[in-house]
């Protein structure tokens with residue numbers, strides 16, 4: 001597991017700096033702290049897991065949109081690989097993980113989307129539809145890069161308890177090398193694209209990043225509120 005955090009220094013880091021308060025409210029949310037301590041009510045986590053299943057289905061559509069918004073074969077492949085990863089691997093893992101928490105597949109099929117799930121997923125889809133591939137990736141950054149940072153942050157906190165923590169598997173998955181490598185490659189993709197943009201374009205993207213970050217924080221809050 002990754003135990004150190006290299007401070008980000010590329011163009012993407014400027015989006016975080018410009019939205020530091022929202023970013024911290026998301027990445028250090030009470031849900032995240034209680035997950036780290038192992039004190040999060042299990043009902044909150046179960047609710048989060050159920051809605052996350054619906055979230056992942058919408059994110060498969062987001063990667064389908066990324067394929068459509070691509071300009072090069074390399075970009076199409078990248079979108080397709082992510083789409084296949086969600087549909088063929090991540091959703092299956094999620095269903096298996098939910099089963100460990102006593103949530104069976106039939107219960108997942110029966111769910112309706114909460115307002116927080118609707119707002120966040122449709123926001124990302126709209127950012128991609130009304131913008132270009134960079135808008136789409138910036139809207140995805142709180143999800144992909146945020147979860148990586150959250151897992152690394154958790155491992156550094158003095159209040160974090162991994163032994164006997166019912167959420168230890170969840171933390172280990174996002175702190176693990178495989179997921180952290182995905183975060184690093186997304187960060188590199190964004191740094192390359194963002195470094196070529198002017199201030200006005202960066203300001204517009206900063207708003208997309210801020211909105212998506214707030215909607216991620218609302219997703220945590222949804223878990224706490226319905227517990």
Ligand SMILES: Cc1ncc(C[n+]2csc(CCO)c2C)c(N)n1
Nearest residue numbers: 052055056059082086143144147219
């Ligand atoms: C609310 C919420 N936000 C982020 C993730 C993490 N996540 C979801 S899909 C994906 C990969 C994108 O291709 C990642 C990293 C989550 N599970 N739930």
